Amino acid sequence: MSGNYVLEMENIDKSFNRVPVLKQASLCLEEGEIHALLGENGAGKSTLMNILGGIFPADKGTIKVNGKQVEMTDPRTSQQLGISFIHQELNVVADLKVYENMFLGRERRNRLGLLKVEEMCRKTSEVIAGLGVEIDPKAYVRQLDASYKQLIEIAKALLQDSKIIIMDEPTTALTEHEVHRLFTLMKNLKAANVSIIYISHKLKEIQEICDRYTVLRDGKIVGSGRVADQNVTAITKMMVGKSVSEERFVHNHAAGREMLHVTGLTSAGRFRDINFTLHAGEILGFTGLAGDGRTELFESIFGFNKTSSGSIEVEGRSVPINHPKQALQAGIGFVPKDRKENAIIKDLSVYHNMSISALSHFERMGFLQPNQEKSRFHHFKEALNIKVHDPKVTIDKLSGGNQQKVVLAKWLEVDTPILVFDNPTQGIDIGAKREIYQLIVQLAEQGKAIIILSSEVPEILKVCHTIHVMYQGEITAKLKRDQANEDEIMKYATGSKREVEHIG
Structure with missing residues (x-):
């Protein structure tokens, strides 16, 4: 490698139980750049970053930070070299206050061993304000939005004077406006000459925020370059080894008998007057923006929460569902979005x-x-x-x-004959997504009754026969797949358009 790089990882090999996971993988990072690390699940991205983070050693290869060869013996060594790793599963402690999270393990004390609370609060406010946001340092983390929790992780990295920040799937749990806020912070960090390694499966985000990219496939580097010089189709082909079609999936088989009928389902403060019918072999989609109530609706149908009024019928029989066990007995399965x-x-x-x-x-x-x-x-x-x-x-x-x-x-x-998938491809790479879509279509063709909840409109458009759009706990539109497009769906999802006559 050549050039003025803040990080050079060269010819990294790593095996687990004699199974090679990384094979001469190399990555270089420039000062003040946002670098996308891409690849399918299992391609070796996390392993490469865990080696950089000192979580386990490489079998072969070298790592240089600011031109100096280093040994990443443990996470503390990595941190001392100015490297921070913000994991997909955030490492903030919900029951601690903001300043306590910021200084966890590095608390400041006076000569008597007492905590310097006000000093830590002042420093916390100073670092967070530098990111353009105000957060009460004494607020409990559990009270904060997901994006603010992520911001605390970034602030911790800056408190440690990190010059290299690894972000693993940072937008998975964020709403659209939270993603925008995160990208603004990333651009500010870039302007301050902080370098970011950005791991994501969302190629539109990569195009928007990243300068360069490196693609891993089966543990090997198969491509790298400037994002502006490459199109999404070519990058996708590098990731999966073949072209991936963006066309809608064809599944025009006839729907069968009525499997699920919901009438007037209401839960105060979460959703109201929900009506829909699901048939065997049918795939229904529910979409909208954050806070639209779709997850709460189906958690109630599955028995996680109680409803205040309305009825649920399975194959023509009214069924009381107040517990997931009753939902399973009725033939309803539920794949939740929060796997952790x-x-x-x-x-x-x-x-x-x-x-x-x-x-x-x-x-x-x-x-x-x-x-x-x-x-x-x-x-x-x-x-x-x-x-x-x-x-x-x-x-x-x-x-x-x-x-x-x-x-x-x-x-x-x-x-179960009825399956509800809440964000079924969350955290899954673009090649595996296609496999999941094919599986869902196959299940429908076998007679399963399927419901997909997703905030990704292209996903809903790919596989669903009928699309229900929700806004503030209500169904505002029911659209056939052939009638729907992203722009039309977003009008209903934002509340700017409503067609009551389509609902039923």
């Missing part, structure tokens, strides 16, 4: 996370049948292209996208 909180058990193996909701499928005379469990997992591993070298490891060792695929496998094993 609601979908995985991080201390269990990949095998057990797949089988836990359908244990009766794997037991005989009260004993678990591990060979049967293993066989079913390997079926889903092939069907969903789950990348895991050893399924006996705990699921938290997998990338976010592969965790999501295990969650999908769990619900496919449960095999």
